[in-house]
Amino acid sequence: MLDNGQPVIAFVRTGDLPYWAYQTDHAVVVVGYDVEGQVIYLNDPYFDQAPIDVPRGYFELAWLERDYHFATISI
Numbered sequence: 001m002l003d004n005g006q007p008v009i010a011f012v013r014t015g016d017l018p019y020w021a022y023q024t025d026h027a028v029v030v031v032g033y034d035v036e037g038q039v040i041y042l043n044d045p046y047f048d049q050a051p052i053d054v055p056r057g058y059f060e061l062a063w064l065e066r067d068y069h070f071a072t073i074s075i
Helices: 056-064
Strands: 008-013 025-033 039-043 052-055
Touching (some): 008 056
Antiparallel strands (some): 008 025, 039 052
């Protein structure tokens, strides 16, 4: 999806994301990743800053907590 320019809505548990201070169920928009695939770029509706760089391992842990659920929007 991302390789085709289509963002993905990922359902996460925030406690594993380094920029969150507490644990809650949440959704973020994955808008890209770096060339090596080690940094994931997120747009998080809770924060004004966008995109937010998150190390892949932290993102995968947060996403795993919500069983890797995601959604896409097609027009």
